Amino acid sequence: MVSLPSPRKPRTSVNQPTPGYRVFQGVNGVILTLVVVVTLYPFVNIVARSFSGERQIRAGEVTLWPKGFNLTTYEIVFNDGMFWRNYGNTVFYTVVSTAVAMALTTCYAYVLSKKHLKGRGFLVGVAVFTMFFTGGLIPNYVLITSLGLKNTVWALALPNAISVFNLLVMKAFFESLPDELEEAAQIDGLSTYGILRRIVLPLSKAVVATMVLFYSVSFWNSWFSAFLYMDRTDLMPVTVYLRNLIAGATQGGNAGATTEQLSQTAANIQAVTIVLTSLPILCVYPFVQRYFVSGVMLGAVKG
Amino acid sequence: MNNAGLSRRQILAAAGFIGLATLTACGSGDESSDGKDLSKKQDGAMKQYRAGDRFKATKPLSFEVLHNNNPVYPLKDDWLFWKELTERTGVTLEPIAVPLSDYEKKRSLLIGAGDAPFLIPKTYPGAETPFVSSGSILPVSEYLDLMPNFQAKVKQWRLQPELDSLRQSDGKFYLLPGLHEKVKSGYSLALRTDVLDKHGLKAPGTWDEVYEVLKALREEYPDRYPFSDRWSTNTTFPAGALFGYLGQAFGVRAGWSYLNISWDPAQEKFVFTGASDGFRQMVEYVRKLVADQLMDPESFTQTDDDAVKKLLAEKSFVISANPQELVQNYRYNLQKQVEGSRIEMIPVPLGPAGPVVLGGSRLENGMMISSKALESDSFVALMQFVDWLWYSDEGQLFTKWGVEGVTYTSSGPGAYRPKEGVSLLGSDPDAPKDMQKDFGFYNGVFSYGGSWELVSSSFGPDEKKFQAAMAQREQLPVDPPHPLGSVEQEQASLWDTPLKDHVTQNLLQFVLGKRPMSEWDDYVAELKAKNMQQLVDLHNKAYERYEKENA
Structure with a gap:
C-alpha cells in the first residue's frame, strides 16, 4: 500500500489572487500578445500587399499599411476566369465532401458508441489501424483510378470521408449521452434510425458543428488529393491554383529553368489571391467557434 | 536435421532456378517484342517521311500529353496552337494538366502507377534514370530510324557525344532531349x-x-x-x-x-x-x-x-x-x-581556362515516351509526329512563333517579330493579345532548342550582344x-x-x-x-x- 499525503488546507481563498499569480498573469498577457502579433503580422502584411503597387512591394516598403494604394490588382484577379472557376470548384468540393464525411462519420461513430455491439473492438481497431498504416501513394492512386473516380468529386470526398480523430471525438460524445434517453425513446416506439435522427442528433449540435468546421476547413485547404486525381485545370480547386501561382514565382532561380520561363507572377497578384482564398474561412470561423470549444471538450472527461 | 537442411537447399535452388527462368523468359520476351516488327503499328503513319517533310497523319489520331501548366500562361483549350496543330498534322493532343509547382511528383506517380500518357515532356537529362529499371519508359534510342529530323539535327550539329552521355548501363537512352545548335549562356x-x-x-x-x-x-x-x-x-x-x-x-x-x-x-x-x-x-x-x-x-x-x-x-x-x-x-x-x-x-569574364564554355549544355529538357506507346497501333505515327513537332524546322518555328500573319510577321529567315497587337514576354505591354497566354505559342512544353537562328530570333538587344560575344567561345569537350x-x-x-x-x-x-x-x-x-x-x-x-x- 502506498500512503497518500493528507490533503492540505489551501493557503489563500480563491477570490484573492496571490502576488505571484498576478505576475504570472502579467507575463502571460505579454507573451500571448506577442504571439498574437507574430501570428497576425504575416496576414496583415499580405492584406497590405494586396492593395499596394508592385514597385513598392519589390522595394520592400510595404509592412503594415498599403503603399501606392490601388484596386487594379483586385480587378485583374476578378477578371481571371480560371480563378473563379477553381474557386467555385473549391466551394462545391468542400460542400459535397463535408456532407459525405458528416453522414459517414456520424453513423460510424454512433454505431461504435453502443457498448452492446458485437465486434465493436474490431470495428474501432479497423478505423484506428488506418491512422498508422496506409497503402501508399501509388496503390491509392491505382485504386481510385480503377474505380473510375478520377476527375470526379468522389475522388476527393470518399477517401477522406472519415477522419479517425474526428470519429473518436464523436464516439466519445455519443457515449456520454445518457442511455436512459434512448431507452425511453425505444419504449415510445422509435426505431434505431429514429432515435439517431430525432433524439441523438438534436442533442449533439455542438459536436456536429465542430465536426463540420473541422471537415470543411480541412477540405477547403487541401490541395494534394485534387492535384493527384484531377487531370484538367478547370477541375482544380483554388488551392492548387494558388500553389502553382506562388511556386511559379519562387522557382525562378532553379538551375535547369530556361531563362524564358522565368517571368514571374507579380507579388501583388499573389497577395490578392491569398486574401481572397482565405477570406471565407476567416468569415465563418468566428461564428462557429463558440461551438468549437465546447464541442471538443464534450466527452473529453467522462463521469 | 541433415534432411531438413538438404530440402531447404533444394527449395532454394528450385526457387532460384524458377526466378532465373522467369527473368530469362522476360528478357527474351522483350527481345521479340522489341524485334522492331512495326508493320502492325502503322496506323495513321506516313509511308514516306523524310527530314523536311511535313508530318500529316493519314487518319485522325489523338495522343495524350502531360502538360506542365505554367501559371504565367495557364493552359487554355481554345489556344490557336491546338487548333492549328490538328489542322496541320491531323493529330489532336489531349493535355493532362499538371501544376508546374509539383510536376515532378505527379510525373513519378503516373509512371509508377502505369497510368502515364504516351508523351511525357519537360524531363531534364538525368531525371529519366529512376524510371529506366521499371521498364515503363521506352528506350527511344532503338527507334531513332523513325525520326529523320532528329537524326539530321544530331548529325548536322555534331551532337553525338552529348547524346551518348545520356546512355544508360544497357547502352540505350530513354530521353529525347531538346537539341541546341549552339550553347546558350545564361548568366x-x-x-x-x-x-x-x-x-x-x-x-x-x-x-x-x-x-x-x-x-x-x-x-x-x-x-x-x-x-x-x-x-x-x-x-x-x-x-x-x-x-x-x-x-x-x-x-x-x-x-x-x-x-x-x-x-x-x-x-x-x-x-x-x-x-x-x-x-x-x-x-x-x-x-x-x-x-x-x-x-x-x-x-x-x-x-x-x-x-x-x-x-x-x-x-x-x-x-x-x-x-x-x-x-x-x-x-x-x-x-x-x-x-x-x-x-x-x-x-x-575570362579566367585561366581561356575563352571557353562548358560542354554538354547543348541538351535541354526533353521528352520521355511511355512504353505503352509501343503497344499502340499508331506507334509509328506517334514517333513521326514527335519528330516533326519537336525537331523539324517547321515544327520548331510553329511552336515558337505560331502562324505567320496571325501571331508573327517575318522579314526573312531568323527575322521574326510578333505581329502588331501581340506581345511576347512583355515586348509590348499595351498589346491586347499575348503570344503565350492567348495563343499558346512559345510554351515551354513544346518550344525549346533549335537552330541558333531560331533561338536568337527572340533575343532582346542586350541578350543579342551578350550571346554574340559568348558564341565566339570554344566549347570544352563533353x-x-x-x-x-x-x-x-x-x-x-x-x-x-x-x-x-x-x-x-x-x-x-x-x-x-x-x-x-x-x-x-x-x-x-x-x-x-x-x-x-x-x-x-x-x-x-x-x-x-x-x-x-x-x-
Whole structure:
C-alpha cells in the first residue's frame, strides 16, 4: 500500500489572487500578445500587399499599411476566369465532401458508441489501424483510378470521408449521452434510425458543428488529393491554383529553368489571391467557434 | 536435421532456378517484342517521311500529353496552337494538366502507377534514370530510324557525344532531349556602367580586371560592398549562378552545374571536382574578394530580394544577372529609383581556362515516351509526329512563333517579330493579345532548342550582344559516357550527397575565411573519408566497361 499525503488546507481563498499569480498573469498577457502579433503580422502584411503597387512591394516598403494604394490588382484577379472557376470548384468540393464525411462519420461513430455491439473492438481497431498504416501513394492512386473516380468529386470526398480523430471525438460524445434517453425513446416506439435522427442528433449540435468546421476547413485547404486525381485545370480547386501561382514565382532561380520561363507572377497578384482564398474561412470561423470549444471538450472527461 | 537442411537447399535452388527462368523468359520476351516488327503499328503513319517533310497523319489520331501548366500562361483549350496543330498534322493532343509547382511528383506517380500518357515532356537529362529499371519508359534510342529530323539535327550539329552521355548501363537512352545548335549562356555579371564611367573605370574583360574594378569602387565608396550577389536561397549551391560562370573560367563545373565527378581530358579519366586544382583556384579567387571586402559576405545566404534591394538602394553596384532579370528587374526598377542609372551585363569574364564554355549544355529538357506507346497501333505515327513537332524546322518555328500573319510577321529567315497587337514576354505591354497566354505559342512544353537562328530570333538587344560575344567561345569537350548499373547507381547516390554537402559547406568556410587555405589538404582528406576515391573509381570503372563493350 502506498500512503497518500493528507490533503492540505489551501493557503489563500480563491477570490484573492496571490502576488505571484498576478505576475504570472502579467507575463502571460505579454507573451500571448506577442504571439498574437507574430501570428497576425504575416496576414496583415499580405492584406497590405494586396492593395499596394508592385514597385513598392519589390522595394520592400510595404509592412503594415498599403503603399501606392490601388484596386487594379483586385480587378485583374476578378477578371481571371480560371480563378473563379477553381474557386467555385473549391466551394462545391468542400460542400459535397463535408456532407459525405458528416453522414459517414456520424453513423460510424454512433454505431461504435453502443457498448452492446458485437465486434465493436474490431470495428474501432479497423478505423484506428488506418491512422498508422496506409497503402501508399501509388496503390491509392491505382485504386481510385480503377474505380473510375478520377476527375470526379468522389475522388476527393470518399477517401477522406472519415477522419479517425474526428470519429473518436464523436464516439466519445455519443457515449456520454445518457442511455436512459434512448431507452425511453425505444419504449415510445422509435426505431434505431429514429432515435439517431430525432433524439441523438438534436442533442449533439455542438459536436456536429465542430465536426463540420473541422471537415470543411480541412477540405477547403487541401490541395494534394485534387492535384493527384484531377487531370484538367478547370477541375482544380483554388488551392492548387494558388500553389502553382506562388511556386511559379519562387522557382525562378532553379538551375535547369530556361531563362524564358522565368517571368514571374507579380507579388501583388499573389497577395490578392491569398486574401481572397482565405477570406471565407476567416468569415465563418468566428461564428462557429463558440461551438468549437465546447464541442471538443464534450466527452473529453467522462463521469 | 541433415534432411531438413538438404530440402531447404533444394527449395532454394528450385526457387532460384524458377526466378532465373522467369527473368530469362522476360528478357527474351522483350527481345521479340522489341524485334522492331512495326508493320502492325502503322496506323495513321506516313509511308514516306523524310527530314523536311511535313508530318500529316493519314487518319485522325489523338495522343495524350502531360502538360506542365505554367501559371504565367495557364493552359487554355481554345489556344490557336491546338487548333492549328490538328489542322496541320491531323493529330489532336489531349493535355493532362499538371501544376508546374509539383510536376515532378505527379510525373513519378503516373509512371509508377502505369497510368502515364504516351508523351511525357519537360524531363531534364538525368531525371529519366529512376524510371529506366521499371521498364515503363521506352528506350527511344532503338527507334531513332523513325525520326529523320532528329537524326539530321544530331548529325548536322555534331551532337553525338552529348547524346551518348545520356546512355544508360544497357547502352540505350530513354530521353529525347531538346537539341541546341549552339550553347546558350545564361548568366554573367551585371555592372552599373554609369558608376564605372563616373570614376573612369572600364568594364572588365577578365576576372583579374573584375578584381581591379571592384577594388577601385571600394576605394570610392569605402562604406559599401561593391558586389553583393544572389541566387543563394532555394538552391543546393549558394551563389549558384556566380560559381557556375566563374567555375567555367577555371574550367570546372561549380555552382548550379556542379557535379562531384568531372572528366579530366589530360589524364583521360574522371576526377573529383571539389578537390581539383581549378576548383581550388576558384575558391581562392572568391576568398580574396571577400577578404578584401569587395564582396558582401551575405551574398551566400541572403534572399534574391535582399540582394536586389541593395542594388536598387545603391548599396552595391555589381550583381549576377541573366538577360531577363537585367531588363525586367534591375534596369526597369533602377530607372525608376536612380536617375541616370545604367546597368549592363558583360560577357563572362575570362579566367585561366581561356575563352571557353562548358560542354554538354547543348541538351535541354526533353521528352520521355511511355512504353505503352509501343503497344499502340499508331506507334509509328506517334514517333513521326514527335519528330516533326519537336525537331523539324517547321515544327520548331510553329511552336515558337505560331502562324505567320496571325501571331508573327517575318522579314526573312531568323527575322521574326510578333505581329502588331501581340506581345511576347512583355515586348509590348499595351498589346491586347499575348503570344503565350492567348495563343499558346512559345510554351515551354513544346518550344525549346533549335537552330541558333531560331533561338536568337527572340533575343532582346542586350541578350543579342551578350550571346554574340559568348558564341565566339570554344566549347570544352563533353564527358564521355560512363553509365552506372542500377546497383552501382544506388551506391553512387549514397556517396554522392554527403560528398556534395561537404564540398558546399567547406566552400563557404574557405570563401568566408572561416577556414584557412592551409587546411585544404585536410579538407581533401575529409572527402576521402567520405568515400571520394570509391566514387571516382566507380565512375572510372563504368567508363572503362562502356569503352570495352562499345568499342
